[in-house]
Amino acid sequence: MPGAVVFGLAFGALISEVGLPLWLAPYASSTVTAGASQIAIVEALRQGAPALIAIATALVINARLALYSAAMAPIFAAFPRRWKAVLAYLMTDQSAAVSAFEAHRWPDPVRRRWFILGVSGPFVAIWIAGTAAGAILGPVIPDAWQIGFIVPLMFIAVMVPAIRSWPAVAAAGIAATVVLILKDLPYGLNVLIGALVGIAIASFVPDRAAPGGSAEPGRSPEPGPEGGQS
Amino acid sequence: MMTAFIVFTVAAAGTYLIRLSGIALLGGDRELSPRVRKALSLVAPAAMAAIIANSLFLDGGQWRAFGAWHLAAAVAVGVALWKRSMGWTLSAGAAVFAALLLAGL
Structure with a gap:
């Protein structure tokens, strides 16, 4: 959970650093809702990449979510369609991991879907809020701090232990x-x-x-x- | 700006379809093949390593001059391998980076 806050702040700050309008930060976080790909999009745009390449890069990074979705298929099987639609939107690396490990403790489909909503919802809410805060704070961060270092650092912190x-x-x-x-x-x-x-x-x-x-x-x-x- | 908005919007739609793919298409007795499953499991390390290499060693397409970025990243990798913890890695990397900047590197 603290990871979501720091990552969100970092993404928001990055948006403001590259000179994109600040509202794009919470917009991206509430629609794409996948931090690594959002950062990759910003990096690609910063290098003047055409839209298609930026989108392709993001989708390749997010292809891993297909794996989580496959893992969730049996867990979500008994849920009504609209619940599946909402829970799919809220699926993140963390919530998929927690759902995969804990869902068997909630055999009743009704309780299980509320459990998964409770696991996934707060992550996404904090992610969006953190991003908005980062976008607001970004412009006050001095250039000398070289906030761009957060990009490799963030990904080292996420990737290496995993x-x-x-x-x-x-x-x-x-x-x-x-x-x-x-x-x-x-x-x-x-x-x-x-x-x-x-x-x-x-x-x-x-x-x-x-x-x-x-x-x-x-x-x-x-x-x-x-x-x-x- | 408009480009960024379009890119985020299209990426969002595509990402949602990816998130929905397994839930909608699998289940019951249909499962991913081991080959596809393995390739998907390699997406995260490959994509993240690509971003790390690009943002750490390069700066606007040129090699980044050796300095605080490399040293702090090396410490972060060491702490990540040692503690296997995201929080420790972030804190150590940020602290070392700040110290190196203050030291004038």
């Missing part, structure tokens, strides 16, 4: 290397291509031997990624 398999290590290493090799590509295309190449090659790395944990990758939502859903 890496628990060799394929994940490979995906990260390959993606980072490709991004740097392709640094002269325009429009932040190096980020999009780096991520795709990392995913493609690492898919062939065998799953065995997980450093620092025995979690099987992909079996359930990785607990704890992304302080504010991204």
